[in-house]
Every structure is written in structure tokens, then in C-alpha cells.
Amino acid sequence: MLARSRRRATALLVSAAMVGSAFLLTAAAQPSDGNGWQVGQPRLTTPWTDQVSPSNALPEYPRPQLARARWQNLNGVWQFAGASAGEAPPVGEDLAESILVPYPIESALSGIERHEDHMWYRRTFEVPASWQVGDGQRLRLHFGAVDHAATVWVNGAEVAEHSGGYTAFSVDVTDALAPSGPQEIVVGVEDRTDATWQPVGKQRNVPDRGIFYTGSSGIWQTVWMEPVPDRAYVADLDTATDVDTDTLALTVDSGGNASGLTVQAVVMDGDVQVATAEGAPGRPLDVQVPDAHLWSPDDPFLYGLEVTLRDGDQEVDRVGSYVGMREIGTVRGADGRLRITLNHEVLFLMSTLDQGFWPDGIYTAPTDEALRFDVAAAKRLGFNAIRKHIKVEPARWYHHADTLGMLVWQDMPSMRTGGIPPPDAQAEFERQLHEVVDQHDSWTSVIGWIPFNEGWGEWSREATGRIADSVAVQDPTRLVNAHSGVNCCASHGDSGRGDVIDWHAYTGPADPTPDDHRVAVDGEHGGFGLEVPGHMWFEDGHGYQMAQDGDELTRLYVENQRELIPIAQQRGISGAVYTQITDIEHEVNGFLTYDRRVEKMHVDQVRAVNDAVVRNANRPAVAPTTTDPGTTVPAGVHASGEGHDQAR
Template sequence: MMMRLLVPTLLALTAATAPIAYAQDDHVYTSDLVTRWGKAVTPDNAWQSYPRPQLQRKEWRNLNGLWDYAITDPAVARPAKMDGQILVPFPVESRLSRVARKLTPEQRLWYRRAFTVPAGWAGQRIMLNFGAVDYAAQVMVNGAIVGGHKGGFDAFGLDITDYLKPGQNELMVQVADPNSAGTQPRGKQSLEPSGIWYTAVSGIWQTVWIEPVPRLHIADVRATADIDRGVVEVDVALSNWASDTDAVRLTASSGGKTVASTILRGNRHATLAIPGAHLWSPDDPFLYDLKAELIDVRDPYAGMAERDRHAYDARFTVGETRRYADAQPVGAPRDTVQTYFAMRKISVGQGPVRGQPVLLLNNKPLFHNGTLDQGWWPDGLLTPPSEEAMKSDLIFLKQAGFNMVRKHIKVEPARYYYDADHLGMMIWQDMPSGGGEDQFVAGTSQGQAIFPAATMADHISELTRMVGNLRAFPSIVLWVVNNEGWGQFDSATLARTVKGLDPSRLVDADSGWMDVAPGVSDVFDIHSYEDKPNVPTRHADRAIVLGEYGGVGLPVQGHLWKPGKSLWSYQVAGGDGDYLTRYRAKMEEVIRQARDHGLSASVYTQTSDVEDEINGLLTYDRAQAKASAADLAKIAAPLWTPKP
């Protein structure tokens, strides 16, 4: 979203309700705006779904709910007393957390709760998992430090077995967050929110849970479809190195019927043939189930002369693959995880306009009609009130004729991508931006930002973890590495890194401004908020896209974040009719560009209003659509109608 290219329209509105007043001066403004899902949130129902749907185990225990919390100076080793209770997993600044207090870069946020481990888990290792903590976390169990994590958008887990005791255990988490005073990836968060910058978010903001695993267990299953060959390539990584009798049994199925199965040595690769593959698409989001079981097998090399030499020489060979495929299982599985995959392909190739490549899905042109989706909520901020609330955005957009969402410089809870997979919504996933104000590259800049080596290393680490955590979700079809130069550095190298990690998807190196990786980026991406969006320059070797356009504002009284405050939009409609007229004019230009110039995608700003911004298709509380889904879908329909 552009900061400087256009002067935003400011609109002063009369307050319908007074802001909430707090006695403490460190409280955050939270608005009276609450979603219908937020009104239903309780300590007993806060985010109860299994949080890792692409690597799911049967046994687990959710630790969401009321925890004790405190905010202290950084020198405090442990709070003498706690300040009150906080509802996890909602960030401390949010209304739903029941706290709504500011955390400054100089302070520390503490969490504490008691938990017990089910007796039936005895003899197994106990993993403590966090969906996301913003930004730097240190975790303690029964007073001992068990580990830490730095990075606000990715999941992490810690083995806490050796720190547990019988009965009740104490879990404490200390969090530091520099927020917009630092250079770390943070997206739209700001300690001084205004315009396109939103309320800062700190601490635990996704589900916390424990689960039992064997000492050696399945850590990752990576399935990559190849529809041209009719196979799915599967990598299975274990938590540690494996012995020659540690194997994994893979079973792909559809509707409960086995499609393919094999056995492979632990920490190895397998190829499963999927005959007559049913392809995934937005109109037909078909998914295959995949089960991975860690099993024991009889030693495949038993009885051979120079047995150890043969086993060593066979490593990572076709011979090893064949030997384990024929191996004989022994006993019951030691670990089992459920996951799924889709047979689909995203690529760039010939389109209807000669000389201008387009985006292809399953080797056929498909226009990506999307919205810029911030994923913010008036009551939970970065944390949606519930999965139902989060899913409702996708359902509305599907009904409104959209088949893609650009997840804008935020990473969602994993359940979001699970829902997108099942609903048939393609995702362009942004890397959350970082950097300081003087490291934001302008539209006229001729060079990229400069950072210390440690800062670059942290950013690259978070980028690779984002790709690693999310690459299992087939709805994600494109990675966006940089947005409008916000903290942009060495863009070509970052884009190559992402391509190397995940060659099965496309990469947008620079969305909107400084295009410095033409030989790496699969798309040429411009942002245009004019009344009618500009046409991207044609490119013979990559697709052209409108990474952002639109921005038509319409304030809806009774559904505003801060009534009485000047609000932000690129243009302001005079009413419902004018709103739809302006939207139609923009979409008709998109349709023209697709037919006449080979435009491959457009991203309309935006799904919903967000704090000061009023340019959403939905109000911030998702209570009202500014145009009906049916009208929006009708306007977009010519995008998929053949040119006469």
C-alpha cells in the first residue's frame, strides 16, 4: 500500500460514540467496535482448533485461556507479583485480551500459568508449541530456562520433558518487542498508529499447546506435486538422525481409499504416483489425504557380507529406495501425523496476447482477481476473534467473485491457509516488512536500503522460516518478498533464496516500486491508485500484474474504528451508488487490460476497513458489505469470459 505517491483523502466525521476511557495512561485505544464473533469469545472457547493442520497428531492439549500477566522494567528477573489476567492468544494491546495496555521497547511482558501433563503421556517427550509470539520470547518451566525464540510471525516448539515434575507445573514466558522503534519484520504495526499504520501488537498472539511425541519423531512432511509427471514428491524429516531400522510409511488416500503407499528410510525422499490425478483449482479445490507413520522395519541389510559397508554405500541411492520400499514392518507405528496435499501447478507461460506471458494454473491461463488483505480485527488486532471469523472473509470474497487474496505483510494462523486450501482461494503471501523510516526506499530511489549484517541475517532467517512453515499449503501460489521498498535490501538475492527453497511456486521480488530483480522475479508488479489504474509495461519474460489498485473509501456510520477522527482513503465515494460506480470503473479497466494487454492479476485495496482506513469492501467489524457480493461477482465475471 502506497505511502507517498498519492495524497490521501481526509474525511472528518462526527463521533457516534465516545472512545473508551481508561484510568491508566498506558492503555491502548481499543474502540467500541466489536465483531459478532468477538462478543462470543470466552476463556473456554478461545481458539480451540488444532493449530497445525498440516502436521496433526491425535494427542494434544490446548493451553489457551486466562493466564497471569505483568509488564515490568527489563532488569526485573521475575515479577514479584502479577498485574492481572490476560486472555491468550490475544495480544496484550487488544480488547479481547482483557488488558489493552501498551508495551514499550524498554519494557518486558510476562506470562504465567499452571499446567499438568496427562498421566497417559508418561514415557513420551513433551513438546511445548507456540503458534506465534511477537517478538523475542524466553520460555521457563518450573523456574528453569528451556529455550527462546526471536521472530514475530512463525511457530516454534520446545522439548520441556526434562524440566517437568509430577502434578502441577509452572510455565512462564518473557517477551520483548521493539516494535516500530526497531528494524525487525513487523508489517503494519506502529507505536503511533495513524493512516496506513496500525496499533502495535506484542506477545503471544496465536495458540499455545502441548503434545506428546516419541524421542525420535516426525518433524516435517513436505509434499510437492508434479502434475506433468502425475506424481507427488514427498520429503520426510525426522527430529534427529535415524538408524537403518527407522522408517516411514506414507499413505496417500482419497475418500478413505488408498491411492498410493510406500516405505522409505527415515530422513529420505519418496515419489508417489497419483494415477489420473484430480487437480486442485479455485473452482474445484480437491485435496488428497496423506498419512506419515514412523515405524520399525527389519534390517534391510541383515545377513549381508560387510553389512555396514553396503548400508553406507547405499545412502541416498535408488538401491536404498527400492530396498526400503520392500522392507518388512515390525510392530505398531511409533508416531503418526496426518497431512494433505493438492495436485496443482503454478507457472508462467503463453497467454492470449502475443508476446506477453501470463500466470498459468495447471498449465492453463487463469486471471488472479484478488484483494489486499491485511488480516486485522478491531477486537483482536493481529489475532482474529475465531477461526469462523477469519474464514468468513474468505467466504465473502469467494462469493464476490475473487479467487485470490494477497496476504499483506502479515502471516496468518495456519488454520487460515487450511481454510483457503479447502475453499479454493489462491494466496499471494507477503513477507512482513521491517526497517526504520530512513530505510524505506522511495519510488524515485536509485539504490536499496543498507542494514548491518546481523539485521540482514535476522530478516533472511524469518523469510526462510515463513517459507518453510507455509510451503505445505497448496493455496499459496506466489511469495511476495518486498512491498514498496519498505526496508528493501538486496532484493535479487532474497528472491533467489526463496526460489531455491521453494521452486514449485512463483516469486514477486518487488511489489509496487523498485524493480531491481527482473531476472529473478516471475512478475512485473505496479501499484496504481488512479481513478483508472495504469497499465503495467509489457514484459516478454514475465507476467504483468497490478499488485495494488482501488482504494475507494466509504465511511459507514456506526461501524467506524474511531468516530470523530480524520479517516484515510485514496478516494471517497458519495454514497452506496457512487461507491459501486467507482468500483465498476476500476474493474472494467482491469478487464480491458487483461484482454488487450495480457494483464495476469489485480489486487484490489482492500478486503475490509482497518482502523483509520475506510477503503474496505467490508466494514472493519465485518458487519456490513459496502456492495453486495452478487454485484461484485457480476462486475468481475467478464474476466473469465472468452474475448468475442
Template sequence: MNKKTTVLLALFISCLVHAQWKPQGDKIKTKWAEQVDPNKTLPEYPRPIMERSQWKNLNGLWNYAIQEFGKKAPSKYDGQILVPFAVESSLSGVMKDVGAKNELWYETHFALESNWNGKNILLHFGAVDWKTEVFINDIKVGSHTGGYTPFSFDITPFIQKGKNQKLVVKVWDPSNDGPQPRGKQVKNPEGIWYTPVTGIWQTVWIEPVNAKNITALKTTPNIDQNTIRIKADVAGAEAGDLVEITVFDGDAAIAKEKAVIGESNDIVLNNLKLWSPESPFLYQTKIRLISNNKVVDEVKSYFAMRKIASKRDENGIVRMQLNNKDYFQFGPLDQGWWPDGLYTAPTDEALKYDIIKTKELGFNMIRKHVKVEPERWYTHCDQLGILVWQDMPSGDEQPLWQNRKYFEGTELQRSAKSEEIYRKEWREIMDHLYSYPSIVVWVPFNEAWGQFKTVEITEWTKNHDPSRLTNSSSGGNHFQTGDILDLHNYPGPEMYLYDARRVTVLGEYGGIGLPLEGHLWRANDNWGYIKFKNESEVTAEYIKYAQILKNYVKTGFSAAVYTQTTDVEGEVNGFMTYDRKVDKMDFKAINKINREVIDALKH
């Protein structure tokens, strides 16, 4: 076959695949939906904080079937689904509900690269919601529960030589019929609750490694001692094996240390470059696993030197500090939802876009609301310079949105199973995201949604990661625990409580609504705390609230969160429409007043 014939054949196959797949439904979509290519779906490396040179992306069109719960693998599939978009999403090409009474099955085939002979093969899932079972060549190789963290299996023993490998995945997700963390997903979306997300929603990929390989990295900066502590977890290690870490400032190697397996590398850095939203400097690293004087694994990574803390100022107010200086944190409540991909941004450019727009608005922080993002999102935050408050996705019993109670003083009595699920998933989320420097606050609960054993959970969170602040319950039932008292007030800012011993923040306010025809998820029942008719009215109201907030900064607030980045489904209170096609406020005017709010702490 000559080169021209090969090209024509590839084009034909590409057109055939496109013909088999198309976005479903008549809902609004982002401009990036048109760029989604079934042959090259989210092609970027999915784990930039621990990058290897060899890997293979398994995203694309897979077979799928929705079956009654408890049945064996389907003999015939319903059609094709575009992985990694949830089955309820438009971009999946399916857009069907699943529910607790059914299971979602996937099937695909993949080949290994010829130069991977002799390597162990790891199969990675970025995230699958919620309970997953995985089969390779009709052998069950593993299972996982949890909708927000990655998991992987060494599938080497089950690979069949010289063949395409068969991969089958079974998923069950009870949505709000179960106690598991699910964030804003409900079977019947309304108000502030959104469409369910079932199944694979982040990249699926494989990579070849040696039997001895690095499995995880944990980096802890200490700017007061000019040190970075890096600990590598290693599979298959033996006595005498070493981890070598080289630190780079740009292309220049500035430090190199070796340590035996199981010990951390504590590296002293001279002429420290601190990370902040104003100057997001990242040190690059190369981590090598050495056995018998040979390099058996190598990964690239990065870290930042920054410190988050709290300290009482000269007026007796406990302030948030960044790098030992009082620093007002200000940003939007960010849901991370997409009209076309639901939990999954259509492209990496889209994933990055909301962060860029947040910076354009003059903010220095994002509160990631009851959702965990793909790892690339956190790397974009690290690179662009934005602080992140990371919520635990809420679950179990959550109140009707019209009946949210902040000060009832009661806690949910969870079942032992529900508590076990919560603790497992929250620990996995914190461990998974530990090394991303942009994350500065953990938020275990939001507004009493599933809130239980508040003091115990907060202290456990704080002990698990003492390097960050813990915001016990954002707007929830308040207990004297954790680092922060977090108030919610809609629509305008108000300081109706103050804590002289902890940081006091306004964890949510605003919600100024502006429905724009042609950019609405649904024609009717669109919702905002208050509604206006045009950009100038909404901008004026925002500025009015910001002026009030400025005064509260001086008297006690150390951070604030405005609701919200974009419209989402029935909510029309975003800076942008849900399809990201219209900025609904005057961004230059918003930037100016936002900088004034942040700078109010300096005067």
C-alpha cells in the same frame, strides 16, 4: 461429589473466570467477540496439515506483567490476560501498550494428562511477537526470535512428576524502534499504519510424542509426472526406521509407499484430480513412523495436485498459468486485522469468514499483505479454494505513508544484524508454509519498504522454492529479477510499465473509501484514496475500474489486486466495515463484474 454438584461447580468456576475477564475499551467489535470464552479460547487443533490425535490447548487466562526491560521475573503480576490475544488488543482483557523499553511477562500452570506417562512432551507456540524466552519450572528451556512462525521445545527433562507445571514466558518487541519484520505495526498508528502487536498471538499447546517422532512434512506436487513427493523430518531416528505414507481419495486408500528415513516418498497417482479455486480437491494422507516393525508415531495430513507457472501466450504476453492453462488471478489485498483481536481473529469461524466473503465476491485469489496468518487460515484457503500471494512482513526503515516512493531506484542499506534477521525470518516463513497448496506466489518486498539487495534476495527466494513464482517487489523499486513486474496505481487501473519477459500484474489499485458511522475505528481522520457517500456510488466506481481492468487483461495484465477486504483502523476502503457487520458494496454486482474480468483472458 455427585454429578449435579460437579456440574454446578463447573458453572460457578466458569462464571468466576468470565467475571475476571472482559474485553477492554470502547472500540467497535465483531459479532464473534461475544462468542469468545476464556475457558475455551480458540479450541481448534492449531496445525491441521500435521495432526496428531492427542494434544492439550493451553489458551486461556494467564497472569501477566509489564516491566522495565532487563528486570528479573516479577514477584507479583499486574493481572490476567487472555492468551492468545496480544496485550494491546481489546480481547486480551488488558489493552495496554508495551514498547521497546519494557518487557511483557506471562505465567501459567498446566497439568499433563494421566495417559501421557512415558511420553516426551512438546511445548508449541503458534507465534509470539517478537523475542521470546521460555521457562519451565524456573528453568530456561529455550528462546526464539521472529513474530510470524511457530516454534517448540521438548520440555520432558524439566517436567516435575505429580505436579502442576509452571510456565513463564518473557517477550520483548521493539515495534518500529527495531529493524525486525513487523508489517503495519507502529507505535503511533495513523493513515495506513496500525496498532502494535506484542507477545503471544497464536495458540499455545502441548502434545505427547515418543522419543522418535515426525517433526515436519514437506510435500511437492508434480502434475506433469503424476507424482507427489512427501518428505518427513524425524527426530531420534535410527538406521532401519521407515516412513510409511498412505494416500486417500475420500475414504478409499489409493496408494501406499515406504521409504527409509531421510529419503522422500515419490508416489505415483492414477486418475489425477487437480486442485483449483473452482475445484479445490485435497488428497488425505496418513504418515506413520515405523521402528522395529512397530508404529511409533502417526500423523494425518493432506496435499493438493496443482502447478503454478508462467508461459508466453500466442500474442507474446507472458501469462500466469494454473495447471498448465492461462489463468487470470484476481483478489483483494487482505491485511488480516481485527478491531477486537488485532492480529488474532476472535474465533475460527471469524478467521474463515473473510475467505468465504472473498469467494462470494467472485475472486479466486488473496494477497496476504505483510502478515503471516495462523496455520488454520491457510488450511481454510486450501479447502475453500483460493490462491494466496504471501508477502514477507516488512520491517526496518519504512517510509512515511504520505511519502511512499515506487521508482526512486535506491535500496536500503541494512545493517548486518538487520539483514540477518530478515533472512532468518523469511526462510522460516517459506519453510513453515511450503506445503500449503493455496500459496502460489512469494512476495519478499512491498513498495520499497525495507527493500535491500533486491536481485540477491529475489534469486535466493526463487532458489529456496522453485515450485512457486516470486514477485520481487510488489509496487516497489523495480529490478529485472524474479517472475513478475508488479505495478501499484491508485485509484484506477493503469499499465504504465510492461515487461515482455516476465508476468505483468497490477499488484494494488482501488482503495475506494466509504466511512460508515457506527462502524468506524476512530471518529475522525478516516482515510481512502477517494471517498463516496453510499453503497451504490462505491459499487458504481468499482465497476467502472473493473471495466478498465478488463481491457488491460487482454493487453497484458495477468493478475490484479484490489485494496481491500475490510476497513482497517483508519482506512475505510474495504468491501466490508472493520467489524465485518456491513457489506459496503453490492456483492452480487461485484461478483458479476469480477467474473467478467477473470474470464476476459479466455476470450
């Protein structure tokens, strides 16, 4: 058995409002805030488009896994200008345009609605006097994500550089602050998208009316700041849950000088304290959680976790967090084949593909309610898992998955397709992959990593195997799917590494079989399409097989999903991924239209067949066949060609 229950966390349980089930069809508002910003003209609006304003640009606390009481959101209207390579930062200079942060510049919500390879952002802020920065406190500036390479200046002093459009970064800016009054931030960004080998996922400078979409450049996640104690502060929490012994292993990493300080950890069930432990910063603490309540999609229970740094009886720093007690692993079933387990019980992972694009915000959901909506929609449709496809989301998306109870396969955003990346791009891809894993290995919902998809950006079979091994070493608590769609497209073939054999087939489903050390999954299938006039990005759209109306679309889906049951029983697959949760640009194969206003299938029938698959997939069947998984491309698999989609 492969038991994977160790997890890393820095967390606070933050409740979110439930998403309403009905929305009024409204046109996008056209407000101006007096600072020059005005929303653009999206081709489609969502039910949340007109809720966005300079005073309401993603105001929620952005880091729900390590929360402090004092913080300030820096989203809102910033100054903006396009730039050229090599320009000096515009310190102290007004910029000509206004942008609403954190929406990418190509989006209507940003107010810019165009791409720039190079760009400047500028704003001023004031540090609350009550924070006492410079008098026992220091100021940290945080960026959720900036695509792709960012340099930050505060009051003309360069304070940070970061490369990678999918990971967060922060910096102590205390020494750059003026004694009082307005403080200036300037951010320079370079994002050439698919003109380089940087990881881009599905972004393209020129969308192709196929499977590649509009790019998202610049600041696209929340910018914020917080004070931390000058002496020492909680920087990170590393937790490991053992569901067999009801043990939480916790290591508190600190910033500053924590010498002589003590860590106190308290595990909470609501308002009830269930366990405590004390120890030293940087050293493991074992916390016994009696009769641990396990997390699962059916029961997504999360323990609260309060962590303090103390100097004797004096509190130095306090953060709130949470932890979900769960295991992910594999076990041999009655037929001798490896299958995926959750909390030591075999569970078929019924997933939908979720690419996280929005017609008004592109990479950035218009509101937190909208961000939660897609996860809740997948849950309502009867899925217990999501494949987060070639994109990494803001922290709050994973928090919603944790609280709603959705398992998550996490892709690494790929480099562009076509050709072999040069050695420096290969090294940078690996660096960013490991940074993504490091920053997302705390989420209870995330149960597996997918470094490569269909050979996009892959340079050799041997490298793929080595990278899968390195991810497994970095995070031994989750499954590693070395190569989703290894049978397909630009794949260099099966490295034999990782924990998963993954095939794609459209319309499928795919039917790989486990080997002696890897489970098998259908990594993509389905993709039935339906055009819904008035709710499409273009005047027309495509799917892998088109339907004439919602009744036919539902019938095609139900028949296709039913095929998973004998495949699971006879071939031994442990999960499947249906494409996809929403339409995106020219792709009209979603359960929902791109604007999230129309449900295209009959939800009750979708949920019923999904429930039937999960319930029956692991029941005994006829003796297994002995087909070699191989790496050949069966008919109907996903096409790899840049600029078009050759799927049937």
C-alpha cells in the same frame, strides 16, 4: 514454460463449520472467569466478540498440516505483568494482572489494552498421566507466534529463545518437568515495534490515522503441547506434486533416532485408499496417484495423507496430513507474452488485498469462524486469489484458503518505513524471510512470495534482486514477486529479478507489461471509500476516492474493474489486486466495514464484474503496445510517507 508444482507439506485435512450469512448486532460481553480476567472495551465489536471466553479462546487444533490425536490447548487465562529490560524471570511469583491468551496485549480481548515494550506471562499446567511422558514419550511445547522476541522457562529452567513475530517455534521440555503435579511456564517477551528495525508490517506504536495501525505485542497465536514417542517421531513432511506424471514425491523428516525404522504413506480420497508407498525416513518416496484429481479455486480437492513410522509390524508414530495436486507456472500466450498458469492453463488472478486486522483482537481473529469468514467473503465476492498483505497468518487461515479454494500471494512483513536499515537489521530480515518461507511452503493455496512492498525497508536494488533469487532457490515451486509496487514510493527501482513485474496505482488500475522472463501484475489499485457511521474506528475515515453511498461505491468499483479487461488483453497483465476486503482503522475502503457487520457494495454486481474480468482477461485483443515497464511513478500511486497517506 516455468512449471512449479513441487510443494512441501506437513498436513491433515480438518473440516471447519460453514460461516453463517447473517449476524445479530450485539454488544461485547463483559465476563469474568474468576481468575481476574475481564474483556476490555473495543471501539467496535464484531459478530464474534461476545463468543470469546476463557474456555473458548481459539480451541481448534492449531496445526492442520501435521496432526496427532493427542494434544492439549494452553490458551486461556494466564498471569501477566509489564516488565523492564534485564529483569529476572518471575519464577514462582504471582503476577498482578490476568490476560486471555492468545490475544495481543493491545487488544480488548486480551483484557490488557495497552502496549508494553517488555512483558511477562505465567501459568501452570499438568501433563496428562495417560501421555506417559518420561516413560516412552516426550513432551513438546509449541507457540504459534509471539511478537517479537521470546524466552521461555519451564519450572525455572530456560528451555527456548526465539526472535521473529510471524513464525512458530517449539521445544522439548521433558527434561525440565517435575515428576508430577503442576508445571510452571514463564514467557518473557520484548516487542518495541517500530522503535526498532524488526519486521512489523503495518504495526505502529502510534497509529497514524492513515495506512499504519495499532500494534500487536506478545503471544498472539495458540500455545499448545503434545506427546511424541521417545524413540522417534514424524517432525515434518516434504512433498512434491508432479501433475504431468500424477506423482507425489514424499520425504518424511523425523526427530529422535529413526535408524532402522520404516515410513509408510497412504494417500486417501475420502475413505478410499488410492495409493501407498514405503521407504526410509529422510529419503524421497515416489507415490503414484492414478488419474490425479487436481486442486483449483473452482474445485479445491485435497487428498488425505496418512504417514506412520514403523518398527516392523509395530507402529511408532502416526500423523495425518493432506496434499493438493496443483501446478503454478508461466507460459507464453498467443500474443507472445508471459502469463500465469494454474495446472498448465492460463488463469487471470483476480485478488483482493487482505491485511488481517480486527477491532477486537487486532492481529488475532476472535474465533476460527471469524478467521474463515474473510476468506469466504473474498470467495463470495468473486475473487480467486488473495494478497495476504505484510502479515503472516496462523496456520488455520491457510488451511481455510486450501479448503475453500483461494490462491494466495504471501507478503513478507516489512521493516518500518523511512531510512536505510543497518546491516544487522538487513541480515535479520533475510533470516526471518527464509523462516517464513520454510514454514509456509506447504500450503496448496500459496502460489507466490513477495519479499518487498513499495520499497519499505528496502536498502538496495542489488540486495532485492539477490534476495528474490535466494527465495526462488529455497522454494522453486512458486513464483517470486521481488518487489510489489516497484514503480512506487521508496522503491530503489527494478532489480530485474524474480518472476513478476508489479506496479501499484490508485485508483488505477496499473498497467505494467511483461518482459522476456517475467509476467506483469497490478499489485494494488482501487481503494474507493465509504464512511458508514456507527461502524468506524474513528469518527471519520479516508479512501483513495470517496463515495456518498453504496450505490456510488458499487458503480465506481464496477467501472474501475472493467478497465482491467482491456489492460489485460492489450498490455498482458496476469492479475490484479483490489484494495481491500475490509476497512481498517482510518481506512474505509473495504468491501466490508471493520467490524464485518455491513457489506458496503452490492455483492451481486461485484461478483459479476469480477467473473467478467477473469473470463475475458486472456482473450485475444489488438496488437500489444511496446511501452517499457520502467520504474517511474505514474499519477495516483500509493504514497510512501510514514504517518499519512497521500493517495488521491
